[in-house]
Amino acid sequence: xxxxxxxxxxxxxxxxxxxxxxxxxxxxxxxxxxxxxxxxxxxxxxxxxxxxxxxxxxxxxxxxxxxxxxxxxxxxxxxxxxxxxxxxxxxxxxxxxxxxxxxxxxxxxxxxxxxxxxxxxxxxxxxxxxxxxxxxxxxxxxxxxxxxxxxxxxxxxxxxxxx
Amino acid sequence: xxxxxxxxxxxxxxxxxxxxxxxxxxxxxxxxxxxxxxxxxxxxxxxxxxxxxxxxxxxxxxxxxxxxxxxxxxxxxxxxxxxxxxxxxxxxxxxxxxxxxxxxxxxxxxxxxxxxxxxxxxxxxxxxxxx
Numbered sequence: 511x512x513x514x515x516x517x518x519x520x521x522x523x524x525x526x527x528x529x530x531x532x533x534x535x536x537x538x539x540x541x542x543x544x545x546x547x548x549x550x551x552x553x554x555x556x557x558x559x560x561x562x563x564x565x566x567x568x569x570x571x572x573x574x575x576x577x578x579x580x581x582x583x584x585x586x587x588x589x590x591x592x593x594x595x596x597x598x599x600x601x602x603x604x605x606x607x608x609x610x611x612x613x614x615x616x617x618x619x620x621x622x623x624x625x626x627x628x629x630x631x632x633x634x635x636x637x638x639x640x641x642x643x644x645x646x647x648x649x650x651x652x653x654x655x656x657x658x659x660x661x662x663x664x665x666x667x668x669x670x671x672x673x
Numbered sequence: 674x675x676x677x678x679x680x681x682x683x684x685x686x687x688x689x690x691x692x693x694x695x696x697x698x699x700x701x702x703x704x705x706x707x708x709x710x711x712x713x714x715x716x717x718x719x720x721x722x723x724x725x726x727x728x729x730x731x732x733x734x735x736x737x738x739x740x741x742x743x744x745x746x747x748x749x750x751x752x753x754x755x756x757x758x759x760x761x762x763x764x765x766x767x768x769x770x771x772x773x774x775x776x777x778x779x780x781x782x783x784x785x786x787x788x789x790x791x792x793x794x795x796x797x798x799x800x801x802x803x804x
Contacts, residue, residue: 528728531751561682605729648682652689659693669730 515607524604534605541598545665548591549658555584556651615671619664626657715804718743718784719770725763727753734763736771743782745771747789748798756788756796767791 518524527534557563603610610616633650637643720738727733732747747753747763763769770790776783788797797803 529750530729531749534729534749557686560685562679562686564679606726609726648685652685655686655689656693659690663693 511611512608515611518604518607521604523601527601528605537598537601541595541602544591544594544596544598545662546591548588548595549662551584551588551591552654552658555582555588556655558582558584559647559651561648610668613668613671615664615667619661619668622657622660622664626654626661629653629657714774715772715787716775716784717770717772718745720768722763722765722767722769724765727763732763734769736769741782743784745769745773746783746785748786752798753796756798757794758796762791 527537629650633647636646636650718736718738720736720743722734723737723742724735725732727747727750729749731749732753734745734747736743736745748756753763768791771784771786772788773784773786775781775785787799787802788795790796
């Protein structure tokens with residue numbers, strides 16, 4: 511593990527970011543753009559699945575199922591945000607890998623990220639189930655909301671902990 | 674009486690937010706971002722640098738002050754450069770004098786540097802904060 515961290519830290523891109531003023535600042539902004547896009551889209555999607563948007567009087571059970579079954583454009587937007595956040599996140603990590611690995615807040619954030627991604631995978635597999643699809647979709651949405659809210663809190667906390 | 678159709682989803686959404694806040698605001702170590710953690714009063718330290726970890730997002734020096742190890746936060750690379758510091762100035766073995774604000778809990782032995790001296794040369798990191 512230490513050798514891997516050394517290798518990442520020694521990467522020329524990481525070296526450049528470590529001492530670049532506007533390069534690092536821009537990367538930080540890109541990371542925010544990524545997770546902001548992800549978070550906004552996922553919250554809108556999850557709240558729809560949880561049934562929080564008022565339904566029109568003539569709407570039927572089918573409307574609720576729509577939010578559950580048809581792939582939402584919000585998920586595509588969220589996925590793009592996640593891709594941006596992951597890429598920029600790795601680059602930010604490469605600037606001081608030893609410091610981040612040694613920070614329990616950061617390590618917790620990685621674990622929560624794993625849970626969030628696992629949640630998506632499990633949801634995809636479970637979408638094959640035909641009994642209680644709404645209930646399962648809502649459980650997924652609940653876990654998703656908890657994970658991504660926690661990710662933002664932990665992400666901000668990193669600067670307030672460790673060295 | 675019919676129960677509101679949005680009662681359960683609203684409850685679940687509130688539960689989600691409550692859970693996230695609970696997990697996300699776990700008790701922390703010292704909060705030391707920016708200047709909020711400092712005393713507001715300056716102190717001066719003199720010692721030898723035992724370790725220098727410079728670079729984004731923030732640079733940190735370990736300084737041996739009369740046998741005690743202090744953590745001195747210096748600027749990001751652009752700030753240090755602007756102050757006149759060059760590569761090789763802040764390295765292990767160098768004698769340094771630092772003026773800055775310590776952590777509110779003095780036992781932490783943490784200082785955020787406002788300016789520092791290498792020999793007779795002065796380097797000002799935060800010009801607006803020089804007393």
